[in-house]
Amino acid sequence: MLSLFKKPRIVGGVHAEPHKSATATKAIITHFPLPKKLYIPLQQHVGKPAEPLIRVGDHVLKGQLLAYSQGVISAPVHAPSSGLILDVNDYPAPHPSALPIRMIVLETDGKDEWITTQPMDDPFQSSAEIISLRVGAAGIVGLGGATFPTAVKLNMGRENHIDTLIINGAECEPYLSCDDRLMQERADQIIDGVRLMLHGMETDNAVVAIEDNKPQAFLAMHTAALPYSFIKVIQIPTRYPMGWDRQLIRYVTGKEVPAGCRSSEIGVTIHNVGTAHAVHHAIRYGRPLLGRVITVAGGAVKKPMNVEVPLGTLISELFDFCGVEIEKTARIVMGGPMMGESLPHTGLPTVKATSGILALTQDELKDTEEQPCIRCASCLSVCPAGLRPFDMANNIRINQLDAAVDLGLKDCISCGCCSYVCPSNIPLVQYFKYASGEVMARQQAQHKAEQTRRLMESRNARMERIAQQQRDEEIARLAAKAEREKLKSEQETVA
Amino acid sequence: MYVLSAIVSLTLLGLFLGFLLGIAGKFLKVESSPIIDELESLLPGSQCGQCGFPGCRPAAEALVEGKASASLCPPGGSALAEQIAALLGLELDLSTVKEPELLVARVSEATCTGCTRCFKVCPTDAIVGAPKQIHAVVADACIACKKCVDVCPTECLQMHPIEVTLRNWRWHKPVLPEAGNAVC
Numbered sequence: 105m106l107s108l109f110k111k112p113r114i115v116g117g118v119h120a121e122p123h124k125s126a127t128a129t130k131a132i133i134t135h136f137p138l139p140k141k142l143y144i145p146l147q148q149h150v151g152k153p154a155e156p157l158i159r160v161g162d163h164v165l166k167g168q169l170l171a172y173s174q175g176v177i178s179a180p181v182h183a184p185s186s187g188l189i190l191d192v193n194d195y196p197a198p199h200p201s202a203l204p205i206r207m208i209v210l211e212t213d214g215k216d217e218w219i220t221t222q223p224m225d226d227p228f229q230s231s232a233e234i235i236s237l238r239v240g241a242a243g244i245v246g247l248g249g250a251t252f253p254t255a256v257k258l259n260m261g262r263e264n265h266i267d268t269l270i271i272n273g274a275e276c277e278p279y280l281s282c283d284d285r286l287m288q289e290r291a292d293q294i295i296d297g298v299r300l301m302l303h304g305m306e307t308d309n310a311v312v313a314i315e316d317n318k319p320q321a322f323l324a325m326h327t328a329a330l331p332y333s334f335i336k337v338i339q340i341p342t343r344y345p346m347g348w349d350r351q352l353i354r355y356v357t358g359k360e361v362p363a364g365c366r367s368s369e370i371g372v373t374i375h376n377v378g379t380a381h382a383v384h385h386a387i388r389y390g391r392p393l394l395g396r397v398i399t400v401a402g403g404a405v406k407k408p409m410n411v412e413v414p415l416g417t418l419i420s421e422l423f424d425f426c427g428v429e430i431e432k433t434a435r436i437v438m439g440g441p442m443m444g445e446s447l448p449h450t451g452l453p454t455v456k457a458t459s460g461i462l463a464l465t466q467d468e469l470k471d472t473e474e475q476p477c478i479r480c481a482s483c484l485s486v487c488p489a490g491l492r493p494f495d496m497a498n499n500i501r502i503n504q505l506d507a508a509v510d511l512g513l514k515d516c517i518s519c520g521c522c523s524y525v526c527p528s529n530i531p532l533v534q535y536f537k538y539a540s541g542e543v544m545a546r547q548q549a550q551h552k553a554e555q556t557r558r559l560m561e562s563r564n565a566r567m568e569r570i571a572q573q574q575r576d577e578e579i580a581r582l583a584a585k586a587e588r589e590k591l592k593s594e595q596e597t598v599a
Numbered sequence: 600m601y602v603l604s605a606i607v608s609l610t611l612l613g614l615f616l617g618f619l620l621g622i623a624g625k626f627l628k629v630e631s632s633p634i635i636d637e638l639e640s641l642l643p644g645s646q647c648g649q650c651g652f653p654g655c656r657p658a659a660e661a662l663v664e665g666k667a668s669a670s671l672c673p674p675g676g677s678a679l680a681e682q683i684a685a686l687l688g689l690e691l692d693l694s695t696v697k698e699p700e701l702l703v704a705r706v707s708e709a710t711c712t713g714c715t716r717c718f719k720v721c722p723t724d725a726i727v728g729a730p731k732q733i734h735a736v737v738a739d740a741c742i743a744c745k746k747c748v749d750v751c752p753t754e755c756l757q758m759h760p761i762e763v764t765l766r767n768w769r770w771h772k773p774v775l776p777e778a779g780n781a782v783c
Contacts, residue, residue: 201768474773500772503677531773541769546678553675556742557644559723 142416151177247378261305277440297380
């Protein structure tokens with residue numbers, strides 16, 4: 105009875121068709137043929153783009169630093185294989201717009217020759233700062249898709265005295281199973297990565313949360329974590345978006361992250377299992393982040409699989425390897441089907457954020473004919489952020505963006521639950537994405553107007569000052585002239 | 600009887616208060632409408648003249664007098680039109696408001712003679728340069744007032760649309776099904 109008064113531990117969410125079995129039962133393919141050319145974007149993370157320090161024509165070794173991190177929130181980029189730098193120029197980005205961003209084009213020489221790495225013998229003897237420095241230098245970012253530089257998060261963890269590290273093994277997006285396979289096959293490495301992250305954050309406890317539709321991953325992780333009493337592996341209900349940090353924190357710790365705050369402010373930090381795996385390699389072997397496991401799935405894929413590819417591999421090569429029937433593909437999606445972004449073509453590289461590439465057929469897409477809202481409030485009940493999607497969308501439709509912001513537009517995480525359940529096929533998330541962009545643009549315009557005013561004022565003040573100076577000089581000149589004439593006339597009278 | 604006293608007292612009160620108001624209206628008269636000041640602070644303040652008025656204050660005055668529509672300011676776009684309409688209580692059909700085509704001045708290095716005329720007229724100091732040196736435009740500070748274009752003797756300063764990059768790319772508004780031609 106008391107449980108009725110408790111706060112719910114899961115808010116909203118949907119139970120989407122998982123579509124995971126095609127890839128989750130097969131081992132990770134590690135023999136992906138090395139592509140001839142790799143297209144490595146300088147920005148694969150949140151924050152400032154990395155700054156290239158190689159020149160066109162340079163020969164680089166695998167793991168060599170190509171571009172260094174700029175500023176506090178940034179991450180470096182390394183050569184995923186050995187070869188020749190062909191170009192540093194603008195190429196289409198893996199983004200719905202496919203607009204160009206700066207990339208380094210590397211022609212691989214096929215030798216895959218490693219640079220001398222510096223593994224750490226006993227990382228637990230070195231200080232926490234060294235661990236996060238190494239993690240930062242390895243270019244590791246959040247591999248769940250948020251791509252926030254991990255080292256920054258470790259540092260924030262130390263500063264904020266985190267008491268619990270949550271390792272996100274939820275993988276709640278349908279189709280994706282790269283984290284699942286990683287946990288099944290490399291549980292020991294992930295647990296070691298978790299221990300290293302705990303050391304780097306100076307935190308005592310970790311909870312690995314895995315959705316209960318991945319029993320094998322849970323078993324593997326549970327076994328691997330048995331020797332370490334401070335790492336708890338738990339099962340969580342399967343319900344999208346369970347892997348959203350706030351939902352996961354709410355479920356695991358019972359704490360609610362206040363709106364507009366970071367999770368570290370309530371003493372919790374979340375990292376992805378893939379990130380823990382990358383940290384293990386960076387610290388134990390001194391290997392930077394050069395590749396990742398990507399799920400290639402969808403109705404148009406003949407051989408759906410999880411495959412480990414070097415960063416910068418073009419999607420077209422990935423599709424060739426997995427036997428994607430392009431003519432059957434209605435939509436190419438990077439990431440999961442709920443939050444992923446649709447890509448216009450396959451000539452785009454895979455990046456650190458790419459957890460999956462889906463080639464979906466027309467049958468797998470939702471009927472997109474939009475009909476009027478019938479006020480069923482389904483979107484309201486599934487919204488994990490507790491918002492009123494239909495209300496926000498109506499306001500956005502009539503351009504009342506301020507009203508939408510008041511309704512909590514900024515708390516929307518674009519999880520897509522509302523669009524998923526909407527019986528009228530209203531593209532709710534698209535409205536919110538549009539409105540967020542528009543609100544941002546207006547803020548920037550406002551900012552620019554203020555700056556313009558400031559510039560104008562300082563220019564006017566300067567003009568005034570210069571005019572005043574000229575007047576003063578004129579007065580001084582006239583005074584000097586008068587003085588001279590006076591002197592002259594005095595001299596004349598004396599003479 | 601009560602009715603009569605009520606009528607008399609209320610009439611007297613009304614006359615007295617009216618008298619007071621009349622006096623106050625005479626002695627406490629505000630020289631310019633505060634709403635003009637408020638409007639002026641909303642407008643960009645760059646005196647660019649794209650609205651057809653000599654500056655932002657005359658434009659604000661015209662707005663208050665009803666001689667200009669809320670969507671008069673091209674650099675402000677629909678966001679500003681909305682604010683003005685809300686302040687003046689005007690009806691505003693946003694579909695008629697054209698989003699400003701964002702422009703930015705650019706110097707063609709091949710033809711710039713370094714004459715310094717452009718940066719002397721730039722109201723926001725967005726052009727940098729020195730005599731006989733090629734000038735350059737600080738794109739973030741440019742407000743597209745086109746004053747530099749008018750004074751450039753070699754036509755090397757031209758307005759160009761702002762390039763869409765990943766940083767300023769935005770999602771479009773979903774198109775309504777019943778009005779397929781709705782503005783995006």
